[in-house]
Amino acid sequence: MKGLILLSVAIAIIPLFLVVANVVVEGLPAISSGFFTGIPPSPLAGYGGILNGIEGSLLMVGMGTLIAVPLGVGAGIYFSEWPESRLSFLSSFTNDVLAEFPTIVIGLFVYALVVAPTRTFSAVAGALALAIIELPIIARTTEESLKIVPITLREASMALGIPRWKTIFRVVISTGKSGLATGILLGIARATGETAPLIVTAGYLNYPPTGLFQQTGSIPYIIYNFGTAGYPNWITVAWGAALVLVAFMLILNLSVKFFIGRKSTGVRAEI
């Protein structure tokens, strides 16, 4: 029986291992210091760099996260602390639907909302699409991490004559903050890897971002665009960009593990 379980674990891990190995093998030739400072090459002219993608992704994920964090954390606090309210039930349900929404549809929504009226693909439109994608993830993880804060701590605080909002901000959130951080990192990881919504909102620029209402490149777009082109050097650029993205995801996920590890010791200490 144990053998069967180990076998299925191996089968589950092998594809992941193969993907990562493949990305490393294919992408490594493109990686040099220039890959982080240059711009994508012309056909058959070396590997260049993906600075436009790195800066574009940082810009759009950064702005998107700045929009999504206050809204998502706020919504999560509301879902967790006022679960009996009808608005909480309704918006929590909406949040679940939004979390499962096809991201291309979110992209098209932002296209209609921002791209069409401004008549240009832009970093702002891309950031807005990413914010909508991050929002439900952050709201849900905030809710979950605050709900596991023991009710006895809230009561201890209220019994000291500390008002409810201060109890929430200074006791509940402070106890659940590693969960909050985890949610934000998960949101960032999700947004960083999104491609489809950026195609219809941010478009592409072969140079680092020139303005918030200009077309803006991103790492996933480079993978999509160069990976499907016919030139061998462009395909290696796409692999290199994929390697950078995977490495970034790995770092984010390790940070999440770090925060979750701290959370569990926190719970142990409390018992």
Add this chain to the structure above:
Amino acid sequence: MSLPASLIGVQPKFETKGLKAGFKSTWVLNGIDIKIPPNRVTAVMGPSGCGKTTFVRCLNRLHELTPGAVVEGEALLDGEDIYDRNTDPVAVRRRIGMVFQKPNPFPTMSIYHNVVAGLALNGERNKKKLDHAAEQSLRGAYLWDEVKDKLTDSGASLSGGQQQRLCIARALAVEPEVILMDEPCSALDPTATAKIEELITQLKKDYTIIIVTHNMQQASRVADYTTFFYLGKMIEFGETADLFENPKEELTERYITGKFG
């Protein structure tokens, strides 16, 4: 119900009139009329489900925080109804401290910050005042000597008994008039229990104490007065020794002789 002779003419610290409490359609407390004397320890005793915990949670308006909770009747603190429409429950809770069944220090805060939490989170910034309050409260809870060299350690790093005394210190720091204790020793070993009980008898000099307990020995050790609750009603109230030796009600007698509960 007749008042014990020792309480005739004494202005009660707390008095409830027809206090009913429960959840949505079920009443847990069915009209409690009680007079709690000042600077004395009053024990609330009774079998599980008799409403003793709900009763003390009504006295600092904590019961109403549970979704679906309902309260009726009056609870007079120094003659003023804490359930009056114009009374701010937050202000009520500052006058009435509470110690819970399980020690519940704030896990993210140091020992020092646990003690001064009630002051600091209500806006007190003066470091000297906070330091003074921390030391006084920890001394009051007989914890100072054990923790004075590690005030910055996490409150969660202490033993169970120390954590409970930390929670008592935390309650003392906001200078309440009444301290409610809901089975404060139920999670503690006998040594830690003995320390808390000794502490309770010291604290009554400055505070009115109401302690919920299912432990009759504990009630007889610490309480000046004891009341027996059964099925949401107050069956009897009297001086502790009197109530244990000459219970006036049959239910009380059956409970203290171990025939049920």
